[in-house]
Amino acid sequence: MVDKALRLRIDEANEKALEILLDSQPVWLDVSPAIEVLPGMTENTILHAGPPIEWERMCGPQRNGVINAARYEGLADSADEAALLVERGEIRLAPCNDHQAVGGMAGITSASMPLIVVENQPYGHRGYSQLYQGPGIQELRWDDYDEGARNQWRWLEEVLGPALGAAIRARGTLDIKNVIARALQMGDECHNRNSAGSMLLLREMMPWLLKARMEHTTLEESVRYLSGADQFFLCISMAAARAIAQSAMGYPYSTLVTTLSRNGVEFGIKVSALGDRWFTAPANMVDGLYFSSEWSRKDAVPDLGDSAIMETVGLGGLVQATAPTLQQFVGGSFARAVALTREMRAITIGTSREYQLPNLDFEGAPVGIDIRKVMQTGITPIIDTAIAHTRGGVIGAGQVRAPMGCFAQSLEAFYQEYVSLRPTS
Amino acid sequence: MVDKALRLRIDEANEKALEILLDSQPVWLDVSPAIEVLPGMTENTILHAGPPIEWERMCGPQRNGVINAARYEGLADSADEAALLVERGEIRLAPCNDHQAVGGMAGITSASMPLIVVENQPYGHRGYSQLYQGPGIQELRWDDYDEGARNQWRWLEEVLGPALGAAIRARGTLDIKNVIARALQMGDECHNRNSAGSMLLLREMMPWLLKARMEHTTLEESVRYLSGADQFFLCISMAAARAIAQSAMGYPYSTLVTTLSRNGVEFGIKVSALGDRWFTAPANMVDGLYFSSEWSRKDAVPDLGDSAIMETVGLGGLVQATAPTLQQFVGGSFARAVALTREMRAITIGTSREYQLPNLDFEGAPVGIDIRKVMQTGITPIIDTAIAHTRGGVIGAGQVRAPMGCFAQSLEAFYQEYVSLRPTS
Numbered sequence: 045m046v047d048k049a050l051r052l053r054i055d056e057a058n059e060k061a062l063e064i065l066l067d068s069q070p071v072w073l074d075v076s077p078a079i080e081v082l083p084g085m086t087e088n089t090i091l092h093a094g095p096p097i098e099w100e101r102m103c104g105p106q107r108n109g110v111i112n113a114a115r116y117e118g119l120a121d122s123a124d125e126a127a128l129l130v131e132r133g134e135i136r137l138a139p140c141n142d143h144q145a146v147g148g149m150a151g152i153t154s155a156s157m158p159l160i161v162v163e164n165q166p167y168g169h170r171g172y173s174q175l176y177q178g179p180g181i182q183e184l185r186w187d188d189y190d191e192g193a194r195n196q197w198r199w200l201e202e203v204l205g206p207a208l209g210a211a212i213r214a215r216g217t218l219d220i221k222n223v224i225a226r227a228l229q230m231g232d233e234c235h236n237r238n239s240a241g242s243m244l245l246l247r248e249m250m251p252w253l254l255k256a257r258m259e260h261t262t263l264e265e266s267v268r269y270l271s272g273a274d275q276f277f278l279c280i281s282m283a284a285a286r287a288i289a290q291s292a293m294g295y296p297y298s299t300l301v302t303t304l305s306r307n308g309v310e311f312g313i314k315v316s317a318l319g320d321r322w323f324t325a326p327a328n329m330v331d332g333l334y335f336s337s338e339w340s341r342k343d344a345v346p347d348l349g350d351s352a353i354m355e356t357v358g359l360g361g362l363v364q365a366t367a368p369t370l371q372q373f374v375g376g377s378f379a380r381a382v383a384l385t386r387e388m389r390a391i392t393i394g395t396s397r398e399y400q401l402p403n404l405d406f407e408g409a410p411v412g413i414d415i416r417k418v419m420q421t422g423i424t425p426i427i428d429t430a431i432a433h434t435r436g437g438v439i440g441a442g443q444v445r446a447p448m449g450c451f452a453q454s455l456e457a458f459y460q461e462y463v464s465l466r467p468t469s
Numbered sequence: 470m471v472d473k474a475l476r477l478r479i480d481e482a483n484e485k486a487l488e489i490l491l492d493s494q495p496v497w498l499d500v501s502p503a504i505e506v507l508p509g510m511t512e513n514t515i516l517h518a519g520p521p522i523e524w525e526r527m528c529g530p531q532r533n534g535v536i537n538a539a540r541y542e543g544l545a546d547s548a549d550e551a552a553l554l555v556e557r558g559e560i561r562l563a564p565c566n567d568h569q570a571v572g573g574m575a576g577i578t579s580a581s582m583p584l585i586v587v588e589n590q591p592y593g594h595r596g597y598s599q600l601y602q603g604p605g606i607q608e609l610r611w612d613d614y615d616e617g618a619r620n621q622w623r624w625l626e627e628v629l630g631p632a633l634g635a636a637i638r639a640r641g642t643l644d645i646k647n648v649i650a651r652a653l654q655m656g657d658e659c660h661n662r663n664s665a666g667s668m669l670l671l672r673e674m675m676p677w678l679l680k681a682r683m684e685h686t687t688l689e690e691s692v693r694y695l696s697g698a699d700q701f702f703l704c705i706s707m708a709a710a711r712a713i714a715q716s717a718m719g720y721p722y723s724t725l726v727t728t729l730s731r732n733g734v735e736f737g738i739k740v741s742a743l744g745d746r747w748f749t750a751p752a753n754m755v756d757g758l759y760f761s762s763e764w765s766r767k768d769a770v771p772d773l774g775d776s777a778i779m780e781t782v783g784l785g786g787l788v789q790a791t792a793p794t795l796q797q798f799v800g801g802s803f804a805r806a807v808a809l810t811r812e813m814r815a816i817t818i819g820t821s822r823e824y825q826l827p828n829l830d831f832e833g834a835p836v837g838i839d840i841r842k843v844m845q846t847g848i849t850p851i852i853d854t855a856i857a858h859t860r861g862g863v864i865g866a867g868q869v870r871a872p873m874g875c876f877a878q879s880l881e882a883f884y885q886e887y888v889s890l891r892p893t894s
Contacts, residue, residue: 230656243669243671247672250692251692254689255689264680371827371830405796405802405803406797
């Protein structure tokens with residue numbers, strides 16, 4: 045039984061946590077290797093998406109990604125050796141989110157990888173994300189550790205990362221919320237669709253890429269890459285979202301969700317008042333469109349990736365109404381997109397002042413998922429996401445619901461912790 | 470009295486004219502000075518927006534533009550001399566549209582001005598448009614012929630024009646319909662809003678600007694300009710729209726509108742079956758938002774500019790539903806935007822296969838205004854447009870209706886010409 049005084053105290057804490065999300069001003073500062081910037085990072089640490097998971101239970105894309113990253117980093121010469129080192133604990137695995145980082149899909153992040161560095165200026169928290177690894181490339185998660193993939197990672201590390209780093213340092217900072225706000229007016233929901241955001245970013249950075257006076261080949265290669273990467277902005281906005289959510293963690297009495305994340309086996313969440321604790325439940329399968337007829341549901345792993353950090357801060361699935369093009373992935377309609385955004389309003393604490401939705405007459409985006417409201421309504425967050433192959437690689441895109449279980453567990457834990465503390469007034 | 474055989478013949482002709490609009494494939498080819506590319510252009514010709522108009526009746530922005538262009542071209546040393554030369558006929562005035570060109574707002578186009586060159590590939594017709602002259606600059610229509618304005622025009626002529634020309638020649642061609650189709654999915658209606666189109670253009674051209682290996686200062690200046698010019702794409706799409714409409718002109722029996730244009734005094738249209746004849750009626754005042762509180766309706770000239778060529782080919786006002794942000798100019802709503810697109814469907818011959826509107830579940834854009842349908846329904850095209858000051862310069866933006874008069878006159882002329890030719894079957 046929850047008394048009125050406790051309810052008020054929770055409401056107050058949530059209003060405060062919401063204000064943090066709304067007041068946040070994440071700015072892009074730098075691009076640096078993980079080992080140099082990530083709190084707690086070591087040479088033999090490999091980070092992954094989602095909540096913690098034992099090596100034996102890891103999904104295919106993550107296992108392959110860990111093995112390939114170990115070889116890329118020179119920790120192991122073969123897949124077998126890499127697996128052995130992980131089993132012995134000589135290679136340490138940990139969730140990106142436990143290191144203020146986020147990684148798309150498998151989320152594999154190792155020491156030398158260049159990371160986007162974003163700071164939430166009024167609060168000082170930082171968020172980090174790996175670079176978008178390119179459309180259609182093998183990434184650090186496909187089954188084959190081939191020369192093409194290795195060359196692409198090397199190029200990201202030695203060419204694109206330093207070029208972007210030089211450009212953003214020349215510029216100073218880039219206000220990410222401003223780019224997101226503009227992208228929302230241009231049909232992006234900033235998770236599965238980032239066409240506008242990626243172009244806005246290129247446009248903002250282009251003069252600085254020129255000013256940084258890099259080698260002409262580096263400039264040409266970087267511009268060609270950025271011009272063709274419709275999803276590039278996601279890696280910047282994910283780092284921003286992690287920085288924002290980081291600032292809202294650890295507020296006593298707040299039932300605000302501060303992390304939504306998946307490892308292809310389990311869906312995990314964190315809640316403000318409960319700090320760094322994970323609450324997990326089995327991940328759902330994604331409904332969506334496969335990019336080729338050779339793939340179907342049987343080739344897909346369940347929901348995977350840290351990119352649900354976008355929904356955590358009120359974007360992606362929560363603002364379907366602004367991105368009706370994405371309904372093509374799920375055979376939906378504009379009316380369905382609007383209905384989903386209305387539904388998400390029922391489980392959120394407030395609305396954004398900066399993120400306005402033109403199709404809803406500039407209503408603010410729903411922001412701040414409240415575990416109480418999820419449990420009261422039976423509505424879980426809808427997440428826009430890509431679909432990963434069981435061996436790794438993106439084979440489709442669509443939508444998925446967060447499972448109820450993690451919200452139920454977290455609310456139970458919340459009351460265990462806070463009901464005993466409730467004011468006696 | 471119009472008999473059934475004539476109606477069928479008109480319907481057939483309109484279907485054919487519509488197919489031309491739909492099949493058109495305008496590609497950007499070049500940037501060249503008007504004198505080198507424009508059919509019928511001479512050193513002492515100055516073109517203007519809208520239907521033909523006598524010097525004495527010209528609106529302020531056009532008179533000032535003509536005078537300033539005459540001075541810029543070295544035809545006159547003073548405003549008085551320029552006016553005298555125009556009065557004596559030594560400077561020749563003519564509508565842009567009569568030279569396969571279109572010009573935004575006053576539309577002043579003189580011999581040395583760099584023009585966008587677009588070719589409608591399956592049909593071979595070309596369309597031309599001056600370069601977008603920049604946000605907030607004085608342009609060739611403000612009252613003062615000052616050094617700042619002159620330097621800006623010189624820069625467009627000597628720096629940006631040649632840079633863009635080199636880039637597009639290096640690339641070969643650029644498919645404009647493809648850019649428009651993508652922009653429509655990103656909240657542009659491609660007349661008053663071109664944010665997405667301008668970014669798509671920059672992204673498409675950036676690798677070629679680099680490849681053309683121009684001087685670094687030229688590259689930096691051009692990129693800075695293009696990065697800041699949200700309306701830039703309009704000059705490319707207007708040239709494309711003119712090229713498309715050009716191909717649909719002169720089809721006997723077709724009541725398709727092939728030009729919508731305004732000179733700040735009169736609104737003029739052309740109709741396919743009636744070739745180059747203009748039909749005019751007094752231009753309406755624009756409803757909209759003024760960019761500063763210092764301006765109001767009394768500072769504005771009536772509807773001005775050739776940019777309604779966008780509505781002529783089924784964009785701008787006809788596809789309001791895809792650009793709800795523009796409702797902010799007129800205090801409207803998303804529902805109003807949708808209603809206007811539905812209304813426009815009632816006066817058009819068909820819908821686009823390539824231009825799809827996500828907010829209407831990917832329905833095709835209404836295309837091909839039929840003067841018969843306008844007269845039958847009493848609905849005239851709605852046009853998104855900027856608002857010009859009586860002395861020149863853009864002071865606002867909003868929407869305006871084409872006047873009924875020009876459609877009534879054109880239909881009367883059509884029947885005069887074609888009823889006598891009707892088949893006797």
